[in-house]
Amino acid sequence: MEEKNEPKKSSNKIFLIIGIIIVLIGAVYAFSLMGKSSEKAPISQNNPQQGANNTNGNVDDPNGEAGEYVDPSVPVVKDGVIYSPEGEPARNDVEPGSSGAPQQSAPISQNEAPANSIKIKMTAEGITPGEFTVKAGSLVTLTVTSGDEWTHVFAFKDPSLSAVAVGLAGGETRSITFNAPSKKGEYEIYCNVPGHESRGEVSKMIVN
């Protein structure tokens, strides 16, 4: 009888050991899962922080402040007067592109031409239109296009309009906004690239 009981006892011990091992493996597995979930927590906490940083960036965006020359080529107009990047009424008789001058725009496509702008095309064949008329002192926007593959520079002869100039790479379009002279008369326009005026790249602005 004793001999028969001994194998039973030993088989019970084996089941007990296997049971303990299974419980231990289960416990280790459970702890490893808890470890992973606690690792995930900081990652999910970072996302809202990143969102908050983005929101702060937008609040600090200076584009929201009215009246500031954020982009020098975007004209600032107050009461019909064009302002320079210096924050003063732009001067037509200074160096083109200087901080006191009306600024030419970045390159635009021809269908982005500002509303009511005067469209001017410069090619080796000449400048069209051959003349145009503006009102003295009025706000004028010119949209100037290089109608061929060549560089052209739109400029006035009269030193009182030295700042009103537009430089164009081949095929490029840019605009410039300025106040027309208060003095009535005809103001000659030419292409300020050597050899271009003499081959007929001229026009004129009539101020009345």
Ligand SMILES: [Cu+2]
């Ligand atoms: Cu030219």
